[in-house]
Amino acid sequence: MSTGELQEAVELRSLLSATQLKQVLRPQHVVNIKDSASVDQTLRVLAAHRILSAPVVVGNSGEAGVPPPAGADKAPEVCGFIDIRDLLSSFLHEIDLKALADAKMLKRMRILEEQGARFAGKCIKDLRSLGSDGWFYPQHAAESTSLREIIHDGFLHPKETKRSVFGGTRSRQVVHRLALFDAEGHLSHVISQSDVIKYLYDHIDEMGPLAEASITKIGFVKGQVISVRPETPALDAMVLMEEKSISAVAVVNAQGAIIGNFSISELRTIMAEHFGSLALPVGEFLALEHGTEYAGYAIPSSGSSPSSSNAADELKRIEDTQAHKFASDRSMRRRESHPGYEVGQTLITCSPNASLHEVLDKIVANRLHRVYVCNEQLMPCGVVTLTDILHKLVEA
Template structure:
C-alpha cells in the first residue's frame, strides 16, 4: 500500500495536468452498427485494435463500406464494441453444453460450422454487448485533470453509453472524446495514461522506487490454466470470472504463457475452429510458431542418460526457457519479481506494449498479476 508521502508527488502530477495536455492528433476508427461480425473483426484486426465506437446506420453514408464516415457525430454513436463482446456472444451462440463432451476434432467442426453462421450476424443483434468505453466532451477536457479522468472516467464511469446494454461495465479501458461539432476526435486509453506516467517518472516522487510487494500488488489469486486446456475452455473461464486473461502454467507451476483478449486481436470468424486446440498450440499458431509441448520435454528427459548430446540439448533448452519465458508459444513473456520497483514495472508495460505483467517467484511461479487498472487504482485511490 502506498503511504501518504509516496502518494503526494503522483497526486500532484495527476492533479496539475489536464487531459487536453496529453492528447495527440489521431484518426478514430468507427464502424457501422449494420456491419456483420466478420466485417467488424476484420476492421479490428486490420487496425490491430480491440475495440471501436459503433455508429448507427441511420447516419448518411457516402459508400457501402463497413467502417463509418470520419465526420459521423457523437449523437449517432451507439457505444463501443470490442472483441470480448463478440466472443462472448459467440459462446452463447454455439451452445457450450454441446461442446463439453465432444473431443477436439468434433469440437473443431462444431466451432467452424457455428463460426460460419455467426460471421454473417449483424453486430447490433449480438446477445452479449457492453461498452468498454466512455464518451467525454473535448471542451471539458481542458478543465479536467488526469486524476479526474482516471477516477471518474476509467475507474468509476458515471455515464457509460451502452450499445446493446446487456453487459454492465464497472471499469472501462478507453474514452472517446468529441468536439463542439459532436465529431469524434480522439480515443484515449488506460495505456495512454500509463505511458504518460512513465514519461514523467522523475515527477512521481518516492512511489517510483517502491517495490511491487510494498505497494501491495501481491494480493489476490492468479487464475491459471494448463497448456493442454482447450483455448475455448480458457475463454469460458475468463468469461465466468469476468477477467481478461489467464496465466498458462506447467505442471510445476511455472508460467508458460499469457492467454488474454489482447492475444485475440487479429482473430477472424474463420479461425473460430482453432479455439478447440489446446491453449499452448493455439497461442503458438497465433504467433506463427510450432508448439512442441511437454511431451517432447518428457522424451528429452528420458533421453538424457542415453547420450551426452541429448543431455546438452536438454540443459540448453531449460536455460533458454529460464531466460525467455513464453518462447514455447512464440511469446516474449515479460515478468517481474516482488522486489521490482514501480518504475521497472512501468518500463516493462510501456516498452512491451502490455496490459499486464505477472509477478513471479522462484521457478517462475506466478504469485501476482499487475494490470493497468490496478496501477491506475493504486495511484488515485491509494
C-alpha cells in the same frame, strides 16, 4: 501517515490534479464501426487496424471502419463501443458448450467452424453480449478536466451517459478507453488506459517516492493468479475468463511455472473462419498464433522409462528416448532463452521486489496490458494490470 507517505501523496496528487486531459491528447485517426456491420466486417476492421475495440456509430458514417466524410451535413450518432471480448462472449452464447465438452477435438473444430460461419453474418447490434467498455466525453470539457478526474470518473467509476446506449447484456464497473466528441458530435479522439499510463511514465520524476516503492509494498503480490495448463482447450480458457470477468489467464506447466499468457489481446486478429482453432490446446493455439510449434507434449515426465520385452521394443524405446531428449533439450534451451519461448511469446515478468518504476518500464517499453509477478522458479504470485496501477495512483 508518515512524513514520507504524506510527501508521496502530495506529489502524486499534484501531478494528477495539475495535469489536464488536453495535455495527454495527440492527433489521431479514429476508426469507427457502423451499428449495422456484421460480425465478420467488424472482426476484419479490428484486425486490419490491430485494435481491440472501436466506437460504434449510426447515421452517415459510410462503410464499416471508415470515418464520416469531412463536412458531412449530419454527424453520426455515437452509441457505444464494440470490442473483441464482446464478440467472443456473444459467440460463447451461440454454441452448446456441453455438447462441445463431450466431443473429441476434431469434432469440436468442425462444430466451431460451422457455428463460426453462421455467427459471422450476424449484425453486431443484435448480439446478446455487448458491453460498454468505453466512456464518452465532450471534447470542450477536456480543457478543464484533470487527469485525476478522468482516471477516477472516467476509467474507474464511469458514469452513465445518454451516449453509452449500445444494447446488450454486459455491464462493466471499469472501462479501458474513452472517446471525445466535438460540438457537432464527431469523434475526435479515443484515449485508453495505456495512453494515461504512458503519460505518467513520461513524468515519473513527478510521481514522488511511490515510483520507487516495491510492488509488494504497494499490494500487487496477492499470491493467487488464475491460470490454465497448456493442454487446456483454448475455448475452455475463454469460458473461464468469461466466468471470472477477466481478460487474461496465465498458462503454467506441471510444476506451476508460467510459460505463456492467454489473453483477449492474443485474439485481436482472429476471424470467424478461424474459430475452429479454439478447439486446440492453449499451448498449441498460442504457438500457432506466433508462428512456432509447441513441443511440450513430446516431453515425458522425469524418470519415465517404458519397459520392453524384445529387441524391437528396445530399439523403439531407445529411439523414443532420443526423441524425448531432443525435445527436452530444445525446450530447456527455450526456457533458458526467456519465459514464453515455448509458445512463441516473449513473456515479460517481474520479481516481487521490483519497483513500480521498473514495472512501468516494462509495460511502456513492450506496450503491455499486464505484467506477471513471479518468484525465482517463475511461478506467478501476482499480476499488475493497467487498471490496478490507476487504482493505486488514485487511492494514494
